[in-house]
Amino acid sequence: MENLIGIFIAVTPPFLLLGVGFIARTVGWLRAEADASLSMVTIRILYPCFIIFHILEEGHTKVNEATILMIFSGFLSILVGFVLAWVVSKIMKIEEESVRTFRFCAGIFNYGFIAIPVALAFFDGEIVVHIILFNLGVEVAIWTIGILILTADKLSLKGLLNPPVIAVFFALIIQATGGKLLIPSFFWQVVAVLGQCSIPIGLLLIGGNFYQLMNNFRFSNKLKTEISALMVRNLLFPALVVCFISSNFCPSNIPYLREVLVVQAAMPAGIFAVIVVGNYSSNRSTAMRVISVTMLASVLTLPVWLSIGLSVLVAN
DSSP states (O other): OHHHHHHHHHTHHHHHHHHHHHHHHHTTSSOGGGHHHHHHHIIIIIHHHHHHHHHHHHOOOOSSHHHHHHHHHHHHHHHHHHHHHHHHHHHHTOOHHHHHHHHHHHTOBOTTTTHHHHHHTTSOTTHHHHHHHHHHHHHHHIIIIIHHHHHOSOOOOGGGOSHHHHHHHHHHHHHHHTGGGGSOHHHHHHHHHHHHHHHHHHHHHHHHHHHHHHHTOOOOGGGHHHHHHIIIIIIIHHHHHHHHHTSTTSOTTOHHHHHHHHHHHTOOBOTTHHHHHHHTTOOHHHHHHHHHHHHHHHHHHHHHHHHHHHHHHHHO
16 A cells, blocks of 8 residues: 555656646636647657657667667557457447547557656656657557548558657667767757756646646546546556566566556556547547546556556566
């Protein structure tokens, strides 16, 4: 019990930042009109700087077998989420007009702005680079297979040309050709400061957007969507990942893969999915239901799954 309470306290800061964003939106300090511009600045400037800073600051990241495995693991984790969402949607008989959106949103976990501060509460700073590489595979899966699931259209790769993905490749190229010594010190200081802003501002934005989700929230017929989302995101996926990291199938020579999986498995659905759903003219109300209930439930389930996952890590 003491361990669980300690974990709950350790993961409180990112949730408090979400709460600050929620309150700021409630009282009108963080207006909805600012979302588009702040989100653009975060995704196109702050988060890429965060990626570049950590990859180059860590200084040991190379494109090798371990790097490829991390990227592939991220890709595979999203595929597993999509498969689970598909199976649950079939069992629960989610309505036809909602099923594609449900499978997309329930299949994706909040892999960045919440996962990184949570991971840093339990592991050393090197895990950030491992999460960044893992998330590259996540991005590939979302913008290829995910969009295919959401739209039932032909496979598209255009979504992969986004600033975070480009930043990863840029940082890896710089690292391979000389590292941060190639970057002037005054420019490096700017990159570092901007990168440090990305997680706090990202969490504030998520908190503000969560207020919008809750403000427009309506329950689905017989709570099918909500129950199904909790089954996929807060129960089945983390349970499956915990079983995997405790098995002989998880590579023992890359211990940080298990650490990343423990953190990512405990995450709720990714809130940015509602933006993607809106852009592709899908069922936004379904997206709000999936994201809202898994986010609220994660206040309790996240510490529990982290506790179980960390115990498995110690045991193995």
